[in-house]
Amino acid sequence: MLTFVGLGLYDERSVTLAGRDAIRAADRVFAEFYTSQLAGTTIDALEDFHDIEIEVRDRAGVEQDPDPILAAAASGDAVFLTAGDTMISTTHVDLRLRAEDRGVETRVIHGTTAQAAASSLTGLQNYRFGKATTLPFERSHGGDGVPGSVIETIEANQERGLHTLVFLDITAESDEGTYMRGDEATSLLAEHWRPDALGVVVARAGSADPVVRAGRLADLAEMDFGDPLHLLVVPGSLHYLERDALAAIGDGPAAVLDENTVE
């Protein structure tokens, strides 16, 4: 059996009880942290917390050499850990299909996600989000500024009144990863798109001290949101209750909120 377990949003207590039980019952526990990382814990802390040994695999160890994982799953209970929900990236779907192809049973135990947090922490309504996008570091996409596809996604959503969740780039340049900060993201969009547009930065979703700040992109670009992980939401039109939530919870200035409120 190969059980994919999503560790959730932030630290070792973000996993579900079902996920914790699967981890503790496993014969071997694998993990990858190249698609996403837990900002609030470390691999050592996870191992101590669950009293297990975690075998971390890099991309090549999952995509090009999955045999050890599949063999462990064929002969016993193997668990494959990821941050957030599981199966979010093609790399996990590919591993699951390889397992099914070999007749190895698979199972999925869900984790909490940035997508849910972007809605529930900000008060922006879940069903008013359109397609999400990712804002890369300039050095990652090999160009200057903001890729056209990011702006196209935001504007196509806004034409329908919809909000856009913008995931911020993570690179595995150091052991802890390098996270794009909210001020960097809003600075890029202020410079290369619209400085006066409304943005909402969410920092440390899933932790005990998340921060939500709403404001014009150019103003958010001057702020310090503290430790990672940061997310950005670019709202479409706001309903009254969304406006009130961004004012009360996100400390958003009335002028920019009112400009974006439609009914």
Next chain:
Amino acid sequence: MLTFVGLGLYDERSVTLAGRDAIRAADRVFAEFYTSQLAGTTIDALEDFHDIEIEVRDRAGVEQDPDPILAAAASGDAVFLTAGDTMISTTHVDLRLRAEDRGVETRVIHGTTAQAAASSLTGLQNYRFGKATTLPFERSHGGDGVPGSVIETIEANQERGLHTLVFLDITAESDEGTYMRGDEATSLLAEHWRPDALGVVVARAGSADPVVRAGRLADLAEMDFGDPLHLLVVPGSLHYLERDALAAIGDGPAAVLDENTVE
């Protein structure tokens, strides 16, 4: 302190460790199950599992008479439980803003969601979902067939190649609720939209035995997906790996999958 805790997708083990800890540490535990329900457990089972007493409130008891909840949160640790993630509905945002308005500190502990499950169980990629919608019972929307807004959402997403998560109606007509089944939903869309279109039904997301079935809407309308909760995804265009996943995991017939595969 008023802590909103999302109970997650399915049963009493779907909550996170952080959520479980908050529930057990609370002086009083409130809950509402009129916006969403846990198909895999009962209130009694939740009370036994966490060794707590749960004070269930109906809509009037949250929206028109929130004072007892707010008073409990002002004088001690109160927890407010919902199925899935928390703060998903305006009713919760409203309660949170009332608490903040009174100077009561609030906190959000996230739960796993149908949105994440719709992606991770099916292999359909998360970032290729557009706006979600809800398909109501004909008796709920007071008309025949499918509301125009549901079809408009699906088609607007499809124009951009995006998938649509369709939540299926839940009514509180009985204590357990009445859930729209996947065969009912696909039958409605087959009759009033396109019988040949591709659909994917997900049953019992978050449980140990979820079912995923891909096929033409008219064919899915003839199937039995078992116990609730059911979800429907109407895909936009499929990438190859999504196609392979719907074939392997969703038992989708090659013809309808190939018709919808673009690259």
